[in-house]
Amino acid sequence: YTTPAMSMAMEGPPMIVDDLARAMESHVKDGKTLGKRFMHMAKEAGIATTRAYLHVDTKPGQALVKSAKEHDASLIIVGNRGIGAFKRTFLGSVSDHILHHAHIPVVVVPPAAAAATGDAKAS
Numbered sequence: 001y002t003t004p005a006m007s008m009a010m011e012g013p014p015m016i017v018d019d020l021a022r023a024m025e026s027h028v029k030d031g032k033t034l035g036k037r038f039m040h041m042a043k044e045a046g047i048a049t050t051r052a053y054l055h056v057d058t059k060p061g062q063a064l065v066k067s068a069k070e071h072d073a074s075l076i077i078v079g080n081r082g083i084g085a086f087k088r089t090f091l092g093s094v095s096d097h098i099l100h101h102a103h104i105p106v107v108v109v110p111p112a113a114a115a116a117t118g119d120a121k122a123s
Contacts (some may be wrong), residue, residue, distance in 0.1 A: 042049060077107045
């Protein structure tokens with residue numbers, strides 16, 4: 001899966017293209033590792049029909065909603081960094097986008113520190 005941003009970047013100088021390719025490979029590898037870890041945890045928790053898909057995109061909120069629809073998902077579980085309303089206004093929020101655009105149930109998991117203290121910020 002290649003985004004338009006990636007296609008444009010691939011037309012740049014070879015050094016930048018190589019750096020970008022290495023960074024993408026590293027991120028994909030990390031994504032696969034995380035996916036395997038959380039799939040294992042889901043199975044241990046008794047969630048039998050768990051599936052995971054890895055997509056590379058520059059707009060994660062849109063990509064997750066689209067992927068959920070394409071794969072006929074029945075639930076989206078997404079983390080929340082707890083960055084607060086001010087930063088979220090400028091940086092955007094993946095969980096906010098998913099909550100407002102997905103047509104299936106969405107569970108937003110707060111950051112570990114907020115979850116432990118019960119002080120989670122609203123997404």
